[in-house]
Amino acid sequence: MGIQTWTFIIVGLTFALYIGIAIWSRASSTKEFYVADGGVSPLANGLATAADWMSAASFLGMAGIIAFSGYDGSVYLMGWTGGYVLLALLLAPYLRKFGKFTVPDFIGDRYYSNVARTVAVVAALFVSFTYVAGQMRGVGVVFSRFLDVEVNTGVYIGMAVVLFYAFLGGMKGITYTQVAQYCVLIFAFMVPAIFISIMATGNPVPQLGMGSAGSDGVYLLDKLDGLMTDLGFTAYTDGTKSTTDIFFITAALMLGTAGLPHVIIRFFTVPKVKDARKSAGYALLFIAILYTTAPAIAVFARTNLMETVQDTPYKEIPDWFTKWEDTGLIAWTDKNGDGKIQYLPGSAIEGKKPMFSEARGAVGQRLISNSSATRNELYVDRDITVLANPEIAGLPNWIIALVAAGGLAAALSTAAGLLLVISTSISHDLIKKQFAPNISDKKELLIARVSSLFAVVVAGYFGINPPGFVASVVALAFGLAASSFFPAIVMGIFSKRMNREGAITGMIAGLAITSYYIARFKLGWIGNPETSTEADWWLGISPEGFGTVGMLMNFTISLVVSRFTAPPPAEVQQIVENIRIPSGAGDAVNH
């Protein structure tokens, strides 16, 4: 059977599974809708958290980013896993003990202030919308690549599926679908990785294969470093970013991970405090399986690419090369006219994407109109690292179809988790808490469902018309979460003296300075472009790492302001005493 048929079958089966789970796990109360009735086992929550966490970007993009940035890619590996240690040790158990439904619930109650709650809601909405738009886009892209439909049609199909289980089941439906989605995505990621590792080194464990020797007896990493330095690239294991920048980006990603609302709320769904701790451990274990395999895939793919293409005549290139050239993810422009591929440092093209003309060149290559002045002749889209893996390894068609289903599972599970945060923020934090505190549970549930419909429509709209800031999701979502939620929650637990005034000024200052920095140096929305270049970065910190500075600013200002204003009232100090002791979490208390 062809790839296309297999893809229809496997994607169809997985979608039927997700919808079946949604019907089975319908929610009948707000508690089921918001926190799955607090009855999810730590293991199931760990699986769901891992699927929630790993997005289309982790599944399709990360190995590619590492393959093309070498050591510099470590910021994502450490940043997106180390945050779970902070989450497990500093946040999850205490928030579970607190036992409400949302992050703004905690901020609003702990800081006895509706202003604080509102700041938290606005930040949660902004972070989640930025993040979800990229996911919907990801669904569309996977559909268009594997099933030959328009990107927009793919977005509509994705919207319909997510809406179905988010609308019916809320957190309960999402949780159990995410468990299934984790199984699909990890299987789809690992099978090709294991085969590639065997091919490259004979070792079936990719994490070990990465440090093994190939058939020529040379260690793979040494060979890759050699290949790269010979051609004038920086060695793979060295990287080009400054130590300061690596430090700050890693920290911003870790602190942001620990502060992302869609991750935090997953820990409200387990029965007890000790379950919250344990499920954070499971979550990181399941995430680590993919995150330690990705750098191995990166090494295999980069080595394979360098060895296959370097000085190879185009006529003798393997099939996968020309196939991906046809889809526009690879482009070759024969600058010196020798009919051979030269892959050297620098971009082969002007701008971000190759612009193909209809014509073919002397040896049959697709011609592009935006070749650059460098000597490098090869353009490779990073996403190809994971997408092309099964073909390079010569795996059967059903495995290629599985990768499509895995990419969709990763994108859909993350989108669903984010949509839940958005709908909960609207129905619970805004409508119930601010405007209509006396509505019945049934009515709130109805509003929650309507909000999820609204959230899906807005996310789909952003997926089809991506706003410019979506591409900066890493800087924005993580930077803002790191500079607002993380300090406010940690101080709310670990400092009894922290008060309303301190927390609000801290969050606003953190958000303001981080937004300003990103708007100026990443998006170019404000400030003089002449003085907003890389050379003007403060202390050499890139916008992606600036969330760390925002976080430090938040902490400092909160601590100073709180010392000069009245301490929190006795009953709030009692709340803090109470969340520090694990016993008695029982049921999540409902208002």
Added chain:
Amino acid sequence: MDSIQRKKYWRENLKYLALLLIIWFLVSYGFGILLVDELNTIRLGGFKLGFWFAQQGSIYVFVILIFVYVKLMNKLDKKYGVNE
């Protein structure tokens, strides 16, 4: 649980956190970033050690840290009778 017991429980908890977070910092920011060049002179099979910590080792240690924390806290909860 009286307030003295609560304080003691909390203090022991903080001690564990400090210890675990020092290790957390050391394996990632220490071995993977600040000391990476020094460690890269040491080899672990086909890996340079600093690079291994940055792309593999730190993640393994993170997972272990959380499970150690779970164990320590379960014991602490039992000791103070606040387990469920």
